[in-house]
Amino acid sequence: MTHEPGESVTAGEAISLVASGDLWLLDVREDFEWSSGHAPGAHHIPLGELGLRQGELPDDVTIAVICHVGQRSRMVTNALVDADYAAVDVAGGMVAWQASGGDVVGAEAGQMR
DSSP states (O other), rough: OOTTTTTTTHHHHHHHHTTTTTTEEEEEEOOHHHHTTTTOOOOOOGGGGTTTTGGGGGOOOOOOOEEEHHHHHHHHHHHHTTTTOEEETTTTHHHHHHTTTTOOOOGGGGGGG
């Protein structure tokens, strides 16, 4: 299952591909959203810090960008593709991730924001 940079993947696809190591999951939500529940193994760089922390992004694996429902992740995915990263958007964000059976960890994982 390969995706072109800039495409969207379903939450179900992302769950499988992250588990297999084929995607590097980047959560761009704010700190309070992250602490309310996030995918295990996700890498957290809030949208506002992404420019300063760009050096933390891998260039040897496709980055799957996720947020709460998909608006911010779509914007970040487009920016990463424009910067020559292989990136895809997780459609529906963490809401879809959880609805698709993806694990969620965090202090308040049952009340994700």
